[in-house]
Amino acid sequence: MPQPNAADVKSIKIVIVGAGSVGVTTAYALLLDRLAADIVLIDIDKNRAMGEVMDLSHAAHFAQARVRVGDYEDCAHAAAVIITAGVNQKPGQTRLDLVKTNYALFRDVVPRIARHAPDTILVVATNPVDVLTHAAHHLSGFPLERVIGSGTAMDTTRFRHELGKHFGVNPRNVHAMIVGEHGDSQLPVWSLATICGMRLHDYCRAARMEHDEAALEACAKRTREAAYEIIRRKGKTNYGVASVLVSILQPIVTDSDAIMTVSRVGTYAGIQDVALSMPCKLNRHGAYQDVPLLLSELEEAELRESAQSIKEVLMSLEK
Template identity: 45%
Template sequence: MGRWPITRRFAVFTAQRPKVVIVGTGMVGATFGYALLWSGLTPEIILIDVNRARASGEAMDLSHAMPFHRPINIRAGDYPDCVGATVVAIAAGAAQRPGETRPELAQRNARVFDEIIPQVVRYAPEAILLIATNPVDSLTYYTWRLSGLPPNQVIGAGTILDTARLRYVLGARFGVDPRSVHAYIVGEHGDTEVPLWSSATIAGMSIDEYCMVTGAPCLDGEREQIFAQVRDAAYHIIELKGATYYAIASGMERIVESILRDQHTILTVSGLLENCHGVSDVCISVPMVIGRQGIERTLCVPMSPEEEARFQASARAVREVIDTLPLPQPVA
């Protein structure tokens, strides 16, 4: 039997694997595109940007990396190219200006989303929407309301990066692989986020137990210092280099991997909560099971009374931002 022509083989390969669309090709969107290229998760990546030339340039640059990775169809496109997409990631929007409040930023980016979300839903009503634009929690809620999609199809990147930062810092503190640290940041992706120290573990042991077993110096009064290091990391990075994009792009790639491979990975992402520690009708982060259907389960993990109070305060802070937005009626 003769071999299929290359075009035929690639067509079959493409048909069996999903397409990912990235709307917004700034530093986060473009770096996410590179993370997808590196991962080999999808044979087709479409880049959409209001600046078509920027999207074309990023697509060309990424395409030239293919000889070092694997064949992928990467190109600039428009909203009709969302047809058949499994995931549409939204990284478009304005950065926060000096002195600008989060409600003001949310209002500006909500206007951007007014142009994007209806178009995406028109062409890809079955797609999972992954929101990375800040303020991510209020915009995830806004997207859910604007799109008319079931809440499982709308995921915000949430505190996936904050959780990764906490695990990194704890891993460095105790000299272990951060992947062996299990600790969560929940709530808002922002100043009111909450570290769940009560459920943090290393090798299945609480941090205090781990210190007792290994003889490592325990945290004692370091917890707030470590949390401040995690919470304020973005400010320090922006001060040093102007923006953050590598780590959040990696987190987005991890979310997409769990969706495309139906891995049911537990990740701290932002989604609609209903009666979770007294919090309802707001999008903030708790551990959620992510699979082919998007958010497949929300895990209201145990919290100490102090953690629960801070979590509820974080939800109120996000709700205050949401309430400043011109919430739309869902599209039919």
């Protein structure tokens, strides 16, 4: 991924709303990546945010970046504003269980961001991310391409990790994706998954491996349940999602047209005005779905079910 040059970095500001574990880990990952010169943390608990900034500033010494506590007026001229604020998922909860509390928070936060930074790109990480990406789009009034949910970018990373372990190859050499909801109705796109340019059936034949359908379904199941397992063990997820948020910001800052599975409002499998994840091209203007994904009939039906599940939650919020 191309890096911005020193002159560009001096003008790059990234704002993170929410100084919880995901927000702070994202700030730290940004520092290590040297992607911005000015990183602003906004949180209702300013004392906690200040403590985090004091700690982060010691790392910023090596990254030559400024980290500070701010308020919503500091969103002005930000290249991107990341929203991580909200109630965290607890053991036994689904992401959709969080919807009413975090939607109420977005009704307060998003218009304030939009007022001070009408030209920024919003990146939503708070769960349920698809529902809240839709909310952020409508509450901000921003164009579709400038409201991006982290979506299944994390799930796609986990999926490639699982498949890499199964096939004994580096996950970077696995080209496979999860689309749909960042949640229980997500779906792996088996029909387009490849290694070395070969579909998985063909790769197994060439590598003299068994094409074990049950083992592959187990990879998808572990992907879908990964967050639940991590939350059960440590109470939260933060490192993976922070790294994914930085990977979303990289093509925005560098204008590099990278393709990632992120959430965006649109029409999916005939279901209108929902947000879910499909491959999008990311650059300094936002996220664009330039090429439709060629899904199998079964996958198209599963995508429709995923979109419909999100639509039903959105409709419940309107009542």
